[in-house]
Amino acid sequence: MTxxxxxxxxxxxxxxxxxxxTDDDFLAANGMVKGxxxxxxxxxxxxLYERMGPAVEISGxxxxxxxxxxxxxxxSPCYIGKVGADxxxxxxxxxxxxxxxxxHGGENRPTKLPSATCLILVxxxxxxxxxxxxxxxxxxxxxxxxxxxxxxxxxxxxxGYQWDTPLAKQAIRKACQAAKGAKRQVALxxxxxxxxxxxxxxxxxLIRDDVxxxxxxxxxxxxxxxxxxxEGAIARLRxxxxxxxxxxxxxxxxxxxxxxxxxxxxxxxxxxxxTTGAGDLFAAGFLYGYTxxxxxxxCAKIGAVAAAEVISHMGARPEVSLKxxxxxxxx
Amino acid sequence: MTxxxxxxxxxxxxxxxxxxxTDDDFLAANGMVKGxxxxxxxxxxxxLYERMGPAVEISGxxxxxxxxxxxxxxxSPCYIGKVGADxxxxxxxxxxxxxxxxxHGGENRPTKLPSATCLILVxxxxxxxxxxxxxxxxxxxxxxxxxxxxxxxxxxxxxGYQWDTPLAKQAIRKACQAAKGAKRQVALxxxxxxxxxxxxxxxxxLIRDDVxxxxxxxxxxxxxxxxxxxEGAIARLRxxxxxxxxxxxxxxxxxxxxxxxxxxxxxxxxxxxxTTGAGDLFAAGFLYGYTxxxxxxxCAKIGAVAAAEVISHMGARPEVSLKxxxxxxxx
Numbered sequence: 001m002t003x004x005x006x007x008x009x010x011x012x013x014x015x016x017x018x019x020x021x022t023d024d025d026f027l028a029a030n031g032m033v034k035g036x037x038x039x040x041x042x043x044x045x046x047x048l049y050e051r052m053g054p055a056v057e058i059s060g061x062x063x064x065x066x067x068x069x070x071x072x073x074x075x076s077p078c079y080i081g082k083v084g085a086d087x088x089x090x091x092x093x094x095x096x097x098x099x100x101x102x103x104h105g106g107e108n109r110p111t112k113l114p115s116a117t118c119l120i121l122v123x124x125x126x127x128x129x130x131x132x133x134x135x136x137x138x139x140x141x142x143x144x145x146x147x148x149x150x151x152x153x154x155x156x157x158x159x160g161y162q163w164d165t166p167l168a169k170q171a172i173r174k175a176c177q178a179a180k181g182a183k184r185q186v187a188l189x190x191x192x193x194x195x196x197x198x199x200x201x202x203x204x205x206l207i208r209d210d211v212x213x214x215x216x217x218x219x220x221x222x223x224x225x226x227x228x229x230x231e232g233a234i235a236r237l238r239x240x241x242x243x244x245x246x247x248x249x250x251x252x253x254x255x256x257x258x259x260x261x262x263x264x265x266x267x268x269x270x271x272x273x274x275t276t277g278a279g280d281l282f283a284a285g286f287l288y289g290y291t292x293x294x295x296x297x298x299c300a301k302i303g304a305v306a307a308a309e310v311i312s313h314m315g316a317r318p319e320v321s322l323k324x325x326x327x328x329x330x331x
Numbered sequence: 332m333t334x335x336x337x338x339x340x341x342x343x344x345x346x347x348x349x350x351x352x353t354d355d356d357f358l359a360a361n362g363m364v365k366g367x368x369x370x371x372x373x374x375x376x377x378x379l380y381e382r383m384g385p386a387v388e389i390s391g392x393x394x395x396x397x398x399x400x401x402x403x404x405x406x407s408p409c410y411i412g413k414v415g416a417d418x419x420x421x422x423x424x425x426x427x428x429x430x431x432x433x434x435h436g437g438e439n440r441p442t443k444l445p446s447a448t449c450l451i452l453v454x455x456x457x458x459x460x461x462x463x464x465x466x467x468x469x470x471x472x473x474x475x476x477x478x479x480x481x482x483x484x485x486x487x488x489x490x491g492y493q494w495d496t497p498l499a500k501q502a503i504r505k506a507c508q509a510a511k512g513a514k515r516q517v518a519l520x521x522x523x524x525x526x527x528x529x530x531x532x533x534x535x536x537l538i539r540d541d542v543x544x545x546x547x548x549x550x551x552x553x554x555x556x557x558x559x560x561x562e563g564a565i566a567r568l569r570x571x572x573x574x575x576x577x578x579x580x581x582x583x584x585x586x587x588x589x590x591x592x593x594x595x596x597x598x599x600x601x602x603x604x605x606t607t608g609a610g611d612l613f614a615a616g617f618l619y620g621y622t623x624x625x626x627x628x629x630c631a632k633i634g635a636v637a638a639a640e641v642i643s644h645m646g647a648r649p650e651v652s653l654k655x656x657x658x659x660x661x662x
Contacts, residue, residue, distance in 0.1 A: 018422075020429075049421075054429045054648065057388040057422060087418050087445070090380075091349075091388060098351075098385045114418070317385065 004184075006102065007075040007291035009153035011145070011175055012063030013137040013161055013168075014081030014096075014105065015116040016088045017276065019128075019314050020055035022121040027129055034123065037130040037192045039164060045133035048119050057088075058315035059095035060118060062159045062191060065277045065316040069284025069306050071100035072322040075291065078149055080175075082106040084136040088115035095317070104146060111139040126272035126311065134165060141167040142174040150175055151182035154291045155213065157283065160191035160220075163199035176210040189283055190216035196223040207240050213290070214244045215283045221246050230254075234261065245300065247282050249275075252304060255296050264300035267308035277316025281306040285322070302331050335515075337433065338406040338622035340484035342476070342506055343394030344468040344492055344499075345412030345436065346447040347419045348607065350459075350645050351386035353452040358460055365454065368461040368523045370495060376464035379450050388419075389646035390426035391449060393490045393522060396608045396647040400615025400637050402431035403653040406622065409480055411506075413437040415467040419446035426648070435477060442470040457603035457642065465496060472498040473505040481506055482513035485622045486544070488614065491522035491551075494530035507541040520614055521547035527554045538571050544621070545575045546614045552577050561585075565592065576631065578613050580606075583635060586627050595631035598639035608647025612637040616653070633662050 027034055030048065040048065067077035079096055083089030083105045092115060096103045119131040140162075150156050156179040162168040179186050188203070188211045190196050196203060196216075203224060207214060214237075216224065221244070225236040237244045237256050244256040252265040285306035289299030306322050313319050358365055361379065371379065398408035410427060414420030414436045423446060427434045450462040471493075481487050487510040493499040510517050519534070519542045521527050527534060527547075534555060538545060545568075547555065552575070556567040568575045568587050575587040583596040616637035620630030637653050644650050 049425060052425075052429065054426050056646070091386075094380060094383075095385050098383065315387070 004152055004154040005076065006078040006149070006153040008067065008070050008155045008157050008287050009078040009080065009150055010063030010067040010157045011080045011162065011172065012159040013061050013116055013134060014064060014083045014092050015061040015118045015132065015137070016092055017058050017060035017118045017120050017316065018049070018055045019058060019120045019122060019274065019276065020052045022053065022123060024123055027121060027123065032121065032129050032131070034129050035127050036194055037132055037161070040131050040133050042133055042135070045117065045119060045131065048131055052119060052121070056314060058317060059092050060276065060316045062161060062189060062280050063157055064096055065280035066157060066284045066287070067101045068096060068099040068317050069281045069322060070288050072318045073284065073288040073302070073306070073326065074323040075288045078102040078153055080104045080144060080146065082111060082136045082140040082144060084113055084115035085110050086115055088117065089136065099317070104144070106140065106144045109141070109143055111136045113139060120276055122274045122276070122314070126275050128274060128276040137168070138165045139167065140165065140171055142171045145171050145174045145178065147174070147178035150178040151184065153184060155185045155187050155287055157187040157189070157287065159189055160195045160199070160203060163195060163202055176206070180210060185212040186210045187213035187215065187287065189279065190214070190220035190224060193219040193223045196220050200224060207242060211242055214242045215247070215279065217247045217279060245282070245286055245303070247279055253282065253300050255300050257296060262297055264297060264304055267304040269308045269312050272311050274314045275311050277310045278307045280316060281310040281318065298331065302326055305329060305331065335483055335485040336407065337409040337480070337484040339398065339401050339486045339488050339618050340409040340411065340481055341394030341398040341488045342411045342493065342503065343490040344392050344447055344465060345395060345414045345423050346392040346449045346463065346468070347423055348389050348391035348449045348451050348647065349380070349386045350389060350451045350453060350605065350607065351383045353384065353454060355454055358452060358454065363452065363460045363462070365460050366458050367525055368463055368492070371462050371464050373464055373466070376448065376450060376462065379462055383450060383452070387645060389648060390423050391607070391647045393492060393520060393611050394488055395427055396611035397488060397615045397618070398432045399427060399430040399648050400612045400653060401619050403649045404615065404619040404633070404637070404657065405654040406619045409433040409484060411435045411475060411477065413442060413467045413471040413475060415444055415446035416441055417446055419448065420467065430648070435475070437471065437475045440472070440474055442467045444470060451607055453605045453607070453645070457606050459605060459607040468499070469496045470498065471496070471502055473502045476502050476505045476509065478509035481509040482515065484515060486516045486518050486618055488518040488520070488618065490520055491526045491534060494526060494533055507537070511541060516543040517541045518544035518546065518618065520610065521545070521551035521555060524550040524554045527551050531555060538573060542573055545573045546578070546610065548578045548610060576613070576617055576634070578610055584613065584631050586631050588627060593628055595628060595635055598635040600639045600643050603642050605645045606642050608641045609638045611647060612641040612649065629662065633657055636660060636662065
């Protein structure tokens with residue numbers, strides 16, 4: 001195996017987040033399930049936006065947040081996602097490139113669809129509830145997957161969200177083949193409990209065939225295996241022979257290496273402002289450690305610190321250098 | 332004089348700010364004068380954006396920030412500005428309406444130009460340096476000025492920035508006539524020392540003929556009158572027979588009522604993060620007090636509290652309810 005140019009290549013939906021504070025009544029009145037992601041048409045998104053309060057726009061997208069986190073830690077990330085030929089596409093591209101990520105926005109196969117947006121409602125408890133209009137992301141296709149770059153990446157990291165668009169699903173298959181063909185590893189984030197519910201069979205098959213590292217929170221992993229408790233989930237993870245990271249919010253994270261579990265505490269946070277990106281940044285920290293020779297406890301600790309930083313402010317992109325942050329903590 | 336539906340009607344450039352942290356070397360390398368505003372072509376703006384680091388997008392525009400501040404204080408503001416038929420225009424419109432401002436974006440006379448953006452570089456001292464691409468704002472014209480709304484507003488508040496576009500200048504003249512015809516007051520913000528330098532004769536004529544309340548910082552007011560010191564500036568303000576507010580950053584503000592000056596301290600700030608909007612929010616607080624029967628000291632104190640809130644975070648829009656903030660301080 002040759003040297004890798006990139007630590008991690010992320011593939012995902014390239015989204016600009018529009019974040020507004022709200023309360024639980026607004027979620028209920030608009031039929032939202034707190035803490036989850038719902039897909040919206042352009043029309044639905046427009047109507048919800050009109051009802052939302054003042055917001056800020058911050059680039060997001062799950063795997064993109066992870067790629068930016070790895071750059072902030074000092075690693076070498078690459079990202080493939082699809083933006084529209086519009087101002088939000090320019091903004092998304094600027095942000096990810098300015099953060100130090102090698103970005104492929106599908107410019108060689110331009111789409112006429114607008115760039116994706118996610119209307120994120122943040123409740124006083126810091127929990128985020130997401131409403132995504134995928135737009136240009138629905139045209140991410142196998143032709144956008146650069147097999148050479150995947151072969152040059154230690155880990156190819158995929159969002160579960162991609163299963164919601166048929167072309168992207170095909171793109172992911174091509175990416176997995178390219179990674180496996182180059183003897184590289186594949187990581188999967190389960191993304192959302194409803195995504196898992198919609199695509200359980202596909203995701204289980206992918207995990208069986210291609211996935212080396214699995215990320216998910218308790219809800220997602222329990223849903224994946226329809227497990228009633230932690231023992232049941234661990235038993236199924238053992239069969240799956242994956243390295244699994246189960247994030248548990250304030251309870252920290254559990255890493256299962258195929259044999260045993262190890263638990264890592266959540267890093268301290270003065271105030272949880274907005275949980276958007278918590279899982280993405282945990283994955284960033286873990287994968288940075290993993291591709292830089294740290295042991296699993298070290299990987300998970302870096303993940304916990306990165307997640308703690310991102311939930312301390314609005315938006316899913318780090319506001320300070322994560323490299324400095326982990327250095328200060330001796331990680 | 333009939334009852335006013337609006338406390339303040341603002342007229343200005345409707346801009347989405349793109350804010351990035353930088354250092355003094357970047358300003359120097361790009362030929363910027365710290366603390367000022369420079370106009371850019373679309374091409375210049377694009378090139379600067381490519382060189383800038385990661386940014387956040389927050390709606391801005393000087394008079395728009397003032398209108399939003401007045402809404403946050405519990406007042407009734409109206410705003411006239413011109414946005415493009417694009418995503419940033421939608422975002423600008425959403426923000427200002429969601430904040431509680433009666434907004435007129437020139438939809439009846441649509442423009443094909445893109446919405447305006449301001450690339451704002453924030454240095455570690457919190458100072459902001461602005462680079463504006465005016466786009467759609469250059470098409471704000473007399474036909475966009477709704478004389479009925481101006482007659483229904485206690486104060487019409489105008490940005491000095493408007494003198495940089497010939498059509499907007501004509502629009503301002505129409506607005507002043509409408510205000511004066513309805514026996515309402517006109518307030519002017521000087522906006523920027525270079526704006527004052529470019530349009531001194533025009534601004535002096537407007538102040539002489541139409542302006543009742545003048546806002547500016549020391550640099551701007553000294554430049555307006557080419558005054559060497561405070562005594563010289565005050566002497567000229569006395570001749571101009573305006574109520575004048577001179578903001579002085581950490582030194583607070585001086586209000587001159589045509590006879591005497593009164594000084595108000597700056598409100599305390601733990602850390603100055605980004606001075607964008609400091610003057611706009613001082614004006615918001617002052618005009619809220621002014622249209623709600625407070626004495627001049629009270630007006631200036633509310634202005635100081637509003638300015639202190641906005642410089643404690645990135646962006647020129649308040650992040651908390653200013654109404655609650657002044658209530659807590661007994662204002």
